[in-house]
Amino acid sequence: MNAKEILAQLVAIPSVVGTSNGAIVDFIRGWLGERNVSSTIIAGPEGDRFNLFATIGDASVAGGYVLSGHTDVVPAQEATWTSDPFALKQDGERLIGRGAVDMKGFVSCMLAAVPAFLEKRLDRPLHLAFSYDEEAGCRGMPHLIERLPSLCAPPAGCIVGEPTNMRAVLRHKGKMAARLSMTGRSGHSSRPELGLNAIHGMADIIACIRDEAARHTREGPFNPIFEPPCSTLQAGVISGGSAVNVIPAHCALDMEIRAIPGVDPMSLFGPVERAARRLGAEGGYQVETTILSSYPGLDLRNDDPLVALAESISGKPNAGAVSFGTEAGLYQKAGIPAVVCGPGDIARAHRANEFILESELAECQAVLERLAERLC
Structure with a gap:
């Protein structure tokens, strides 16, 4: 199967975030x-979700x-x-389906390139990592990174294939999400x-x-390569x-924080957490806080060798920074330099009629095969 045929198989498996991904992991493992x-x-604590790791x-x-x-x-x-x-x-060159981009x-493209990887005499290995619930933070x-030292010798770098039009992204914000659950006391509204x-x-x-969101907008810290150039807080649900x-008697709030690199998203949660504790101590409420997700920002130096490699194999200059977050920050935190570089445009993601172009698949596969050539 070529990349388009593999994509059709993958799209047909509805591996929606927060649900079991066993079927798609079985497909990938079978293909390999x-x-x-x-x-x-590498099983996650949920019991029905799994990471997969392989080395060529x-x-x-x-x-x-x-x-x-x-x-x-x-x-x-x-x-x-x-549809x-x-x-x-397929609509012309567009390949339409959830997850296409x-x-x-x-x-x-990773899977379609495997036969080419196997044909080469690699002096250094290529590792293939497949994770779950990225869309939930x-x-x-x-769990995969925790196991990495037992699975392979230290890698020189990582390419996270989120859609960037095959331009290497070196920086993005970190993020955390939390749920606050508040319990008061019920009664008739006539006697508040x-x-x-x-x-x-x-x-x-x-x-x-x-107020914290407004303070960061006014006072920073700022990093002008991002839009907006400061960390942000939002009440979402x-x-x-x-x-x-x-x-x-009950109220629940889901919120998120996006922090510029160098700022720990959890540190920005401190004022919110203190406000919740005050309501518990002074207001008589019971307040529970649950951290839903947290990952660090990405901040790769322009002179890191991985940047030159990514630019060379893609034939494109790096894209600097993006507003969305990825797993690349987790690799960097673990000591593995990382860039974000993948086919298609992020503007097509998370919307109806999501698509990728056949030519973008071909371009991506060619870039991956050029990477393998560098390891020979």
Whole structure:
């Protein structure tokens, strides 16, 4: 199968974030096994989600490169899809389907290039990494990286294949997401003094998030290569209450923080967490905080050898920085230089009629094969 045929197989597996990815991992493992490439499954604590890692060449040799892609996709609930999102449709050069560009296109190129990798006498290995639940805040990758020292000698670098039009991205923001659950005391709305309104309590948390966001907009720190050039905080989802005449006893809020490189996203959560503790100590509320996800930013130096390599094999100058986040920051935190470089445009992701071009698949596969040539 070529990359387009593999992509059709991958798109047909609805590996939606937060659900089991066993079927797609089985497909990838089977594809590799048919070509005598052994692989290792790294299970996550969820019990139904798995990372997969394989090496072509000698895994005990240091200085190889990791090609990294995630297996999950966002849901396809948009009403404006013009075809089945989980059946790849061709419209001219467009290949339409959920995950076509984010990022099963890159994964299909990884697999399509395997026969070419196997034909070469690699002096340094190529490692293939497939993760789960990247779309939920890179939840799967930390478990894979934890196992990496036992799976291979230290790699020289990593290419994370998110869509960047095959231009190497060197920097992106870090992120954390949290859920705050507040419990007050229910009662009839005619006697508010007898209850404890959880939504009113959560309003103080929202005000804190709003004020912290405004402070960072005014005071920074700033990094002008990003848009916006500062760290950001946002209240994203809120739920609570049952009826207008009932004092709400429960309220839940999901929020996120995106931090410029050099700023720990968790450190920006401190004021919000302190506000929650005050409401518990002084306001009588019970407040629980759950960290949903957290990953660091990416900040690769322009003179890192991986930058020159990525520019050379892609034939394109690097793209500097992007606003979205990836698993590349986790590789860098683990001591592995990383760039983000993959086929297609991120603007097509997470929307109806997501697509990648056949020519973009061909370009990506050619770049991966040029990388393998550098390792011979």
